[in-house]
Amino acid sequence: MVDIEHLEFGLETFGDIVANEDGSLKTAAESIRQIVREGQMADELGLSVMGVGEHHRPDYSVSSPETVLAAIASVTKNIKLATAVTVLSSDDPVRVYERFATLDALSNGRAQVMLGRGSFTESFPLFGYDLTDYDDLFNEKLALYDQLRTEKPVTWSGKFRAALQDQEVYPKTEKGALETYIGIGGSPESIIRAVKFGYKVIIAIIGGQADRFKPYIDLYHAAAEQLGKPEFPIAVHSHGFIADDEDEAIEVAFKNIKANFDRIGLTRGWAPMSREQFDGETKVGSFYVGNPETVAQRMARTIDLLDLGRFDIVYGAGNQTAAQRERMIELYGTKVVPRVKEILAEKAATK
Amino acid sequence: MAIRRVGILGAGKVGIVLAGLALAAGYEVRISGSDSVEKIALTIKTLVPGAIASENTEVVANSDVVILAIPLSRYKNIDPTLLQGKLVIDAMNYWWETDGIREEVLDPTTTSSEQVQAYFKGATIVKTFNHMGYHNLQEEARPKGDAKRKALFVTGDDHDAVDQVAAFVDSMGFDTVVHYQMADGIMTEPGSPLFGASLRHDELKHTIDHFDQTDFGKQIADRMH
Ligand SMILES: NC(=O)c1ccc[n+]([C@@H]2O[C@H](COP(=O)([O-])OP(=O)(O)OC[C@H]3O[C@@H](n4cnc5c(N)ncnc54)[C@H](OP(=O)(O)O)[C@@H]3O)[C@@H](O)[C@H]2O)c1
Numbered sequence A: 001m002v003d004i005e006h007l008e009f010g011l012e013t014f015g016d017i018v019a020n021e022d023g024s025l026k027t028a029a030e031s032i033r034q035i036v037r038e039g040q041m042a043d044e045l046g047l048s049v050m051g052v053g054e055h056h057r058p059d060y061s062v063s064s065p066e067t068v069l070a071a072i073a074s075v076t077k078n079i080k081l082a083t084a085v086t087v088l089s090s091d092d093p094v095r096v097y098e099r100f101a102t103l104d105a106l107s108n109g110r111a112q113v114m115l116g117r118g119s120f121t122e123s124f125p126l127f128g129y130d131l132t133d134y135d136d137l138f139n140e141k142l143a144l145y146d147q148l149r150t151e152k153p154v155t156w157s158g159k160f161r162a163a164l165q166d167q168e169v170y171p172k173t174e175k176g177a178l179e180t181y182i183g184i185g186g187s188p189e190s191i192i193r194a195v196k197f198g199y200k201v202i203i204a205i206i207g208g209q210a211d212r213f214k215p216y217i218d219l220y221h222a223a224a225e226q227l228g229k230p231e232f233p234i235a236v237h238s239h240g241f242i243a244d245d246e247d248e249a250i251e252v253a254f255k256n257i258k259a260n261f262d263r264i265g266l267t268r269g270w271a272p273m274s275r276e277q278f279d280g281e282t283k284v285g286s287f288y289v290g291n292p293e294t295v296a297q298r299m300a301r302t303i304d305l306l307d308l309g310r311f312d313i314v315y316g317a318g319n320q321t322a323a324q325r326e327r328m329i330e331l332y333g334t335k336v337v338p339r340v341k342e343i344l345a346e347k348a349a350t351k
Numbered sequence B: 001m002a003i004r005r006v007g008i009l010g011a012g013k014v015g016i017v018l019a020g021l022a023l024a025a026g027y028e029v030r031i032s033g034s035d036s037v038e039k040i041a042l043t044i045k046t047l048v049p050g051a052i053a054s055e056n057t058e059v060v061a062n063s064d065v066v067i068l069a070i071p072l073s074r075y076k077n078i079d080p081t082l083l084q085g086k087l088v089i090d091a092m093n094y095w096w097e098t099d100g101i102r103e104e105v106l107d108p109t110t111t112s113s114e115q116v117q118a119y120f121k122g123a124t125i126v127k128t129f130n131h132m133g134y135h136n137l138q139e140e141a142r143p144k145g146d147a148k149r150k151a152l153f154v155t156g157d158d159h160d161a162v163d164q165v166a167a168f169v170d171s172m173g174f175d176t177v178v179h180y181q182m183a184d185g186i187m188t189e190p191g192s193p194l195f196g197a198s199l200r201h202d203e204l205k206h207t208i209d210h211f212d213q214t215d216f217g218k219q220i221a222d223r224m225h
Helices: A027-046 A063-073 A093-105 A131-148 A188-197 A210-227 A245-269 A275-283 A293-304 A322-350 B013-024 B037-047 B057-063 B072-077 B112-119 B132-140 B159-171 B181-188 B201-210 B215-224
Strands: A006-012 A051-054 A080-083 A113-116 A154-156 A164-167 A179-184 A200-204 A235-240 A288-292 A307-314 B005-009 B028-032 B051-053 B064-069 B087-090 B124-127 B151-155 B175-179
Touching: A006 A027, A006 A080, A006 A235, A006 A322, A027 A051, A027 A063, A027 A179, A051 A063, A063 A080, A063 A093, A093 A113, A093 A131, A113 A210, A113 B028, A131 A154, A131 A188, A154 A210, A179 A188, A188 A200, A188 A210, A188 B037, A200 A210, A210 A235, A210 A293, A210 B037, A210 B057, A210 B132, A235 A245, A235 A293, A235 A322, A245 A275, A245 A288, A275 A288, A288 A293, A288 B005, A293 A307, A293 A322, A307 A322, B005 B013, B005 B057, B013 B037, B013 B132, B013 B159, B028 B057, B051 B057, B072 B112, B087 B112, B087 B159, B112 B124, B112 B181, B124 B159, B124 B181, B151 B159, B151 B181, B151 B201, B159 B175, B175 B201
Parallel strands: A006 A051, A006 A307, A051 A080, A080 A113, A113 A179, A179 A200, A200 A235, A235 A288, A235 A307, B005 B028, B005 B064, B028 B051, B064 B087, B087 B124, B151 B175
Antiparallel strands: A154 A164, B124 B151
């Protein structure tokens, strides 16, 4: 059953470019400063996690999320600071460790590593990796990261990076280990891999009904039991948009989320999102869109159904104005989160 | 020959969804990954209980129809003679983010299914299930006659095989729009307005019938000339 008291609510942004009120776009630099401001708001509102994505494309502002998180660290007190996600396949695990250990120092132990294969691949050619090594890269780098995470001398060799011989890596963290999640999509193999490493799991549900993930969560627990590995409450992240008015929320989300998905789809030869698809996603699928009551009801349903320990809303998709983004964050913190807890408590009482 | 036993090569996102649909439709289902049974056993038992986790040779030997649900860049890892004499559904697409750069994977002058057919010479290939996202395939399978039922495009060079596969697709929960030409598979490849779309029969048929008027259709026509 859902542990309401320890349930975590997060916000994540992929670093979309912010729009001005007249529809023109802000610069990437302005968009980055806006994220720092939003991180501060999220902390003041008592949210649990602020996540920032990593992209190397013109439509997103953040390629170096730990730097943005470091700025947020300096203006916040309690909120955890996560990457959403760190594209480990095209990164150097040693550098990943160093950057997060530094962030952890700056934030008094609030750094949270979220490792994934990422849903974009532009970092592969940029850093000289071959897409056909997609699986091997992730597996090898995850194994190295796992050793580094012990904060003990590492001896390691592999295909994609220079070997390490009894190598110490610095700085050491105060807690002795970085909190680490693996971000996964819909592949069963990824769940088993996360279990093997004993990391926490965050599932990206970016299309379709949350219900279809129930068997995957069963698989997580079954695999942990079979392999004798630790089990943690599952986290989920999904897109969302909240406004005071239901219709306004839907229209803003349709315009922006569609634009965002269509732009990505274009590079993959994927057909544009139809209104029917969008409506399906907001009614029963993976977009949490509407006024605070609608969003709270839908989030509570998913949290209860999948027995989650954490739910992150991905905000700011497309080109939203600062006012839209900030109002959404405010409504999330002040209305949606307390209401979700209330609904879950009512449900628990009737069970 | 009536289809009673369904074999699926590839225990990933699509393979598992298709296994679930086939079980629900009453078929005997076998499924394999690139490796040992052990590697997929727990996944199959948990996600699609009732399906038999197997290895490629076992799957092929014990199936009336075999579905290729593996990355396009991997089919050449399968011995071409393995599918000799088999009815085979090609559910694969070129997806550059995992398959790599097209020129290294595919001859740009033909369609992917024609290349798959050329490689598996002794098999009869029919292309379908490829153009709808895996969660749509899972969530939108509906009984015959349901007003919201979605449709899939089915095509291949062998008339009887196409008809057989179309009947199979229908039993899995989808209407069909049928062509008898493998090269028409291009109409549902990445870049097509049908790729990733989830449409009812009339909508799918309309786009297929007027394919040459779509932007993608025009591009393809230009490429041919
Ligand atoms: N994703 C979609 O929405 C969608 C929709 C329609 C069609 N498709 C097409 O369907 C195919 C599979 O896509 P997916 O998304 O399901 O990919 P996926 O989740 O990566 O799964 C691919 C599966 O194929 C297995 N495999 C690889 N080589 C194999 C071999 N030689 N023999 C047997 N199994 C092998 C893999 O096993 P290992 O893990 O052991 O390597 C894995 O289980 C692709 O061609 C894709 O374009 C995808």
